[in-house]
Amino acid sequence: MRIYLLPVKRIGMRVWSIFQKWKLIRLEILIHLKTCQAHGSIIKEPPMHLNQKQRGVAVGMVVGLAFSFVVVFYGARVFINLDAADCFAISFLLPAVALFVAIARLAKHRFFNAADIDGSALTAGTDQARLLQALLQNTLEQLALAIPVYIVALFGSHESVQDAVPVCACTFLAGRVLFFVSYKRGASARAFGFAITFYPTVLLMGWQLLLVFS
Template identity: 50%
Template sequence: MKASNLSQNQRGVIKGMATGLALAAAATALFAYVLYPLGASLAERASLLALCLLPPAAMLAISIARLAKHRFFTPADIDGSALTEGSDRARLLQALLQNTLEQVALAVPIYAAWAFLAPARLLGALAAASGLFLLARLLFFKHYASGAAARSFGFALTFYPTVLLLIGLVPLSLQKVFG
């Protein structure tokens, strides 16, 4: 499909995703090489991992709490999504929770692998990905209801740092396996 055949909304999504990818790559590289030198001991790696898992866990907890609070105070939604059709607000909060859960499920094993496989000089990339996760989820939540183009930057800034770590793990893993 030619770029001229894309809708304005699709072009907005491309712009948000590209901007998110560029910022993710820049921040990850900056933290990996310049701003966040770390030690390489097993204890330091485990500590870093524990700290870096907190932002994704916090955003997941916030997502769950927002939906639970809404359901508790909304009689039409209190019985949950399996037993009711759900109000517009409940469906929106459920979508935010679902997307956040997907992002956390992807991030956790990749963060863990990075913490233990990456050379010490690159461990700062994990801190960057974790910090971006928190910021990006807040942006995603804020702009979700405004449509795909508006939320694409927050999505990309959550997704791409994790994917960049995953891509980086390929040569690291091959090196560990094959020497």
């Protein structure tokens, strides 16, 4: 039986150590700012207030981060009995499906729309074409980050990290679908879909870096 709590505990200890160092740095910065303020060498700025959209994005990202943490460090148990071939298939084909959907949607729109059929290099592009292009671009960026992280994890020596890759791939596809569906409803609506695509990759990458340097 594989032990998953050990790496989680180690990561928690490292995060706590970083948090303590950050508190000391923050205290030094505050002391420096107060000193500068006393000498009149710093200009006061009004406090920044988040608007409704920014608060919505922040909530979606925080919830997405919490969900991603559970997925990466505990959801891997779902795929614990997969053989290597199935693990690789899930890990790489599901993100590829997300990219395929983004490409296919834009290609379909251009084929059936005379204003966009010549492509973005030859036309200004309609609003819908630009929206679909933005979705494709964002998916490519997410995929460019995820693939090397997945490859290193799957070829690494830590079984718990290897088992986390397929569930990250599933979350990648689910996040892309949510992002596509909610994009038109604004930044706060699509924040959760973006977060559960992005954060599992970041957490998996951070987990591997901690194991390498610990």
